[in-house]
Amino acid sequence: MDSLKGKVAVVTGGGSGVGQALAGALANEGMRIVVGDADIKAAEAAVADITQLGARAIASRVDIADRASVGALADLAFDEFGTVHVLCNCAREMVARPAAEMEDADWGRVISVNLDGTINVLTAFLPRLVAQGEEGHILSVSASTGLFAQQNAVANATADHAAMGLLAHLNTELQPLRIGVSVLCLSTAAGQDFEFVARLALRGIKDNQLYVFSEPSTRPQVEARLAEIRAAYSSLIRSDTR
């Protein structure tokens, strides 16, 4: 979507990291912002920064893994501003542990935020977003763990691949309704420049770009995965013609 000015954005995980930076970048475009975060103090601090720049923003505590909490965030946003155009789901969990040592709680942390959280946000916001009949955009953060296998990341591989497939499907389904979808793939390494990632995400929203990779160096691993799949097909084709 080209024009963001005067419209409304909801940013979950907006109290810190890339969510905070993105909330600021969207406010800078003239949007009104709802900042949701599990840490209400962080959300309020982010809102204070935004309002200092002269934009309107409100803060809310939200537990992305809790359906009722996400539903309440949607109610708050629509009650306060009457409309939502841009939805940024920036809450994210990462558990780095060997697969053989993963405990149920490790799985639960990742699945409940990265996958269930994405579903919760869609279920809470999408019906109203579609019903208002206007242009919109949904952005959700992910990482390269949703693109190819990595050591010590099996729960993320599961949740992030699932969310990636979900969003790719959603992109096609919502295109006729003029609602775009972006998957913002963050780096799994520490020390990413969130201001830079937020600029990239903003460009992705404006360009209606599905895959927004903040870590272009991962391309060879994706190519290697495709090569492995192709090799499996070539043995299939050989066995068919045997």
Place this chain on the structure above:
Amino acid sequence: MQSLRGKVAAVTGGGSGIGRALALAFAEEGMDVAIADIERDPAETVAEEVRAKGQRAFAMACDVSDRSSVGRFADFVYNNLEAAHVVCNNAGVVAGKPTPQMTHDDWDWVMGVDLYGVIYGIQAFLPRMLSQGDEGHFVNTSSITGLVPWSAPGIISYTAAKHGVVGLSEGLNLELAADKIGVTVLVPGQIRTRIGESARNRPTRTVVDPQPPATSPSSPTAAGGAQRLPVGAEMTLEPEDLASRVVGAVRAGDLYVFTHPATLDEINLRFEAIMQGYDWVDRALAREDSPEEA
């Protein structure tokens, strides 16, 4: 796992379709089989078919979307057959409606069976397989929909779950090789099963228009997104044909089992869309670097 004779296979969703064919194919290789299914009677019928081949077999009613039920199935397998060597997380359902109309109830059932059921299977069996110390193998049933988001309406939950099963399988395969645990993920096209009749087992029986994804109406390919079914992929294979490929893959330690050569074209398109994302970011970075445009 070169040698299967005398070992134990456990199969969820083993009462019909791909699961039944897997149970019978592993029995044919001389394995004892534990069969779990949401429907007890079909599971018991398959157990009788396995016994008719001279192998031990046990059947149990199991709802894979319930973590404790899957835990009880693992107990059941170890109590009756003393081990588990090949664990097939196979149970699957499909149902859906346009995404903006989907409620939590709609999401829960498909995600619960098709993805969380597989996770629970790993959680219940992996620690025991590791402490058992033998060679082991997981067989996880995904779908071509786990790599290619079709544009068919009403299958977003199925698409998400099956993508998750592929990601889980690839990740486990990478990490468990050192522990002598192999992983195979099934990525079939259309197989003749009763998955289109999944609604028969939905707890609330409120399913709207269940449809097997690979036979759903399709729309033209959209840039970067879901794709239509390729010519040739509509050909329906029998579950037995898939099961015999799976036996070969378990022996060889193959990660992927594909069935329809034509579906590779669609996988290529999906990866092209991903690569376009890398091209896009390269251009965006070039713009970042040129100060007059920043």
